[in-house]
Amino acid sequence: MNNNPQLNKNGELQHLLTTEGLPASILLNILDTAESFVGVTARDIKKVPLLRGKSIFNLFFEPSTRTRTTFEIAAKRLSADVVNLNIAASSQSKGETLLDTVNNLSAMHADMFVVRHSQSGAAHLIARHVRPEIHVINAGDGRHAHPTQALLDMFTIRRYKRNFRNLRVAIVGDILHSRVARSQIHALTTLGVPEVRIIAPKTLLPAKVERLGVHVYHDMAQGLKDVDVLLMLRLQNERMLGACLPSSEEYFKHYGLTQEKLALAKQDSIVLHPGPMNRGIEIDSAVADGKQSVILPQVTFGIAVRMAVMTILAGN
């Protein structure tokens, strides 16, 4: 028996809630399976019949365009039926509880829920509650986790850098509010990246972040030296509440990724960003559109990775 709520009694993935505590074998299986889906998404007919007849509900309690769209495309390319619920604008505003919403959708014979919620732990709550044949994917919960984003970042890193050993990876920006950063740190560590750095002002770092096994830098010049991979984070204005930073201009001056700062990293380093980008705040346009940027390939790979996750869950 195991206590990981993501795994079934055979140790297989039942839900994908966080990258924390998942063995490298499961992460690598997702990445390997996604490799096969990349080919599918490049064909004329971009569909396979794997999830024909399955119903997947996108439950977005928080606004999102890109993540919801890529989940929707992934499900459709697997031939599943997809229902998008923008719940911020529906039942919840009429007072229905989260679990009542889920119960109602389960009664419509849902096979899978993709959940985005502003509260940390929302996807866990749903996963504990649903019948055993229903699978839950966390598409971002509060500050906690965003596992498919981290997995698509890992996929992108492996595509360009071949493997995870000998890599120096820097995560730059608003670590404090970032569920993406947490999921990235757990995935990078599990996959054997020997040096994970985080670069941020003190006000944007969670307390005792070193416990996750990362090296902390407050200065870009030091932190970016000899780095192979730069994982930029979006400055989460909507979570900032005004207190953490003097101004976005000040932030750009110290932590915005410009060509000059990027030149401190290795010459063949790659730049990732989960989107949506704040150009001129955390990243300069010259870098975002430059030749070291792999930001658009990330989006393409994100569909293949989500197809892999949905397929593996549905098959377990």
Added chain:
Amino acid sequence: MHLPDAEQLLADLAEKIRPDVTKNTVLVGIYTGGVWLAERLHQILGLTLPLGALDVSFYRDDFGQIGLHPQVKPSNIPFEVEGRHIILIDDVLYTGRTIRAATNELFDYGRPASIRLAALVDRGGRELPIAANYVGATIVLLEDKMLALEQSNNGKLSLSLYDKIPPG
């Protein structure tokens, strides 16, 4: 039980295919054994068009029962399927379900002019109306046996017979 020599069967199979080869013929191997055979046949028959490889995991009909195969390999069809004469290559033809899946997958790349099937061994036991156009050998086997093609380090092919592991 005495099994035929896979290398001899491969040579025989190549000669059965040869009269039908045109400059519009392409070979597509099904992972894993079919890809080894297709590579060898491509060489023996001196074909110029590139070789295709299919992993039919995304088209299998048992996904609902057993889930995804643990080691999926990317399919690779490096040519236009439209209008081509395709010869599908598999090592052991049995229920026909793999061939059904491979045929469906090919059609998602385009509309071929024709698809033929070559199998190194036909062991009978068909569950679908599928037949091979070219067969190396026909061997009748009990249901609890598994026939597998293997490749040694020097590339030499051989056949081995196993007892199927009973479910559970």
